[in-house]
Amino acid sequence: MPVWIYISTTKFLNTLLIIAGLIPLAHLIYLGYQDALTANPIELITRLTGSWALIFLCLTLTVTPLRRITGYNLLIKFRRTLGLFVFFYASLHVFTWVWLDQSLDTDAMLSDVIKRPFITMGFISFMLLWPLAITSNQRAKNILKRRWSQIHRLIYAIAVTVILHYWWHKSGKHDYAQVSIYALIIGTLLGYRVLARYKTL
Amino acid sequence: MKQKLNLPSINPSEITPPEIYARRREFMAYGATGLLASTGLIPNSAWADTPQKLSKKTNSQYSSMETLTTQQAITSYNNFYEFGTDKSDPAHNAKILKTNPWVVHIEGLVKKPKTFDIDQLLKLAPMEERIYRLRCVEGWSMVIPWVGYSLSNLIRASDVLGSAKYIEFISLADPAQMPYISSPVLKWPYTEGLRLDEAMHPLTLLTFGLYGEVLPKQNGAPVRITVPWKYGFKSAKSIVKIRFTEHQPTTSWNLAAPSEYGFYSNVNPQVNHPRWSQATERRITGTNSLISPKIKTLPFNGYEQLVGSMYAGMDLHKYY
Numbered sequence: 001m002p003v004w005i006y007i008s009t010t011k012f013l014n015t016l017l018i019i020a021g022l023i024p025l026a027h028l029i030y031l032g033y034q035d036a037l038t039a040n041p042i043e044l045i046t047r048l049t050g051s052w053a054l055i056f057l058c059l060t061l062t063v064t065p066l067r068r069i070t071g072y073n074l075l076i077k078f079r080r081t082l083g084l085f086v087f088f089y090a091s092l093h094v095f096t097w098v099w100l101d102q103s104l105d106t107d108a109m110l111s112d113v114i115k116r117p118f119i120t121m122g123f124i125s126f127m128l129l130w131p132l133a134i135t136s137n138q139r140a141k142n143i144l145k146r147r148w149s150q151i152h153r154l155i156y157a158i159a160v161t162v163i164l165h166y167w168w169h170k171s172g173k174h175d176y177a178q179v180s181i182y183a184l185i186i187g188t189l190l191g192y193r194v195l196a197r198y199k200t201l
Numbered sequence: 202m203k204q205k206l207n208l209p210s211i212n213p214s215e216i217t218p219p220e221i222y223a224r225r226r227e228f229m230a231y232g233a234t235g236l237l238a239s240t241g242l243i244p245n246s247a248w249a250d251t252p253q254k255l256s257k258k259t260n261s262q263y264s265s266m267e268t269l270t271t272q273q274a275i276t277s278y279n280n281f282y283e284f285g286t287d288k289s290d291p292a293h294n295a296k297i298l299k300t301n302p303w304v305v306h307i308e309g310l311v312k313k314p315k316t317f318d319i320d321q322l323l324k325l326a327p328m329e330e331r332i333y334r335l336r337c338v339e340g341w342s343m344v345i346p347w348v349g350y351s352l353s354n355l356i357r358a359s360d361v362l363g364s365a366k367y368i369e370f371i372s373l374a375d376p377a378q379m380p381y382i383s384s385p386v387l388k389w390p391y392t393e394g395l396r397l398d399e400a401m402h403p404l405t406l407l408t409f410g411l412y413g414e415v416l417p418k419q420n421g422a423p424v425r426i427t428v429p430w431k432y433g434f435k436s437a438k439s440i441v442k443i444r445f446t447e448h449q450p451t452t453s454w455n456l457a458a459p460s461e462y463g464f465y466s467n468v469n470p471q472v473n474h475p476r477w478s479q480a481t482e483r484r485i486t487g488t489n490s491l492i493s494p495k496i497k498t499l500p501f502n503g504y505e506q507l508v509g510s511m512y513a514g515m516d517l518h519k520y521y
Contacts, residue, residue, distance in 0.1 A: 039485050040341060173457075174457055175286045
């Protein structure tokens, strides 16, 4: 395959992926426009953006196993886009909490971060996402070289803190149905890597 | 008159806008006022497609003057875990609940166990409309025009023995009608309880209606209690059994997470939930709630003057 076709194909597919990744946001805006954000819009927006950040995290973590299993190496070209969507929806999630939910009340937020373990985990997750987002461009990759992949292993820690964030959020109501599914998916994706490392899957 | 409570669910198009609701007496004058007075109910046939109205007098002494939450919001954002854990689940899943015939059993420390069917209960005392604040333990609140009468009316009709100190409310737990009854979220049936003096307090409302109509199923039809100075989960829905006891009854949420949901669960901005602050609440009005700032939560949900004396000398941090 000539190089230019390869490049334009991945570019095209990445553009499609970006459009697809914006559909949940468009849906949210549509719901707002339809006045259909339920009786508690802030809660709905917080939950939907949080869920989408988690879904994109799962997708990001799926790239490597899928590439190995299928041998379809082109997939790696979409990992950055998927990872940036994690950051995008996580930012909207945090922004909703900071601005709409807490009305920028720094004291209230700070005490929540310190006192409430599920918020602590959410806060840690978001902080850990920053270095990944900042170093997501090719230039950073070139400069950081081997360090880059070390930094980007943070995604595994984030996967764990995010699940804890969600799990503890649901703990008071014993409502683990959904979070269990995500935990299982994340567990499988991380477990695959552990096995791949020691057993050459 | 048969099946009079078994009515179609409310379509958004049928929901009364607040401006019309404000003129409800005028509106109801078109209806069979005479019949309303004699039976307390309008027959089904006259209102084939509209939810059934309940005649009532406004109890202004116990009513809040705050802006009402819209009927749409009150009936679409519910915690009723028997029908699902999402707020929108009950409105979808409770449709199949059969609310007539319905019998409430009175048992425990009473002279003789009794049963009241829903028609007897509807006629036991005059209906009042009371606009109460509802504060959910999750940190949101609404202002709701309930219809009912003080629970004390039913307690007086129950010949309770002197040894009774507590009252226990048991909600329906029918797996055939309640799809989530098999879920491990709570131990079913849903049980709640009050101290007898709390139950006898005139504010404690045996509730049959909302916005002048019989309770929508997702709001706990056909009969529930409403205890406005406590977190919402204390107000048990779709009650089938009331038991008088000497000892403090176990309650579903207390059993599930004792550190989070105490027996008393009086609204208290000073005592935080382990996972969030209770100092503020988000008022759900049903309009413009996206940018509404949180408001301060009041001790006993603003009913301190009326109920505070019942807890005089109690350590409310200990008995949360």
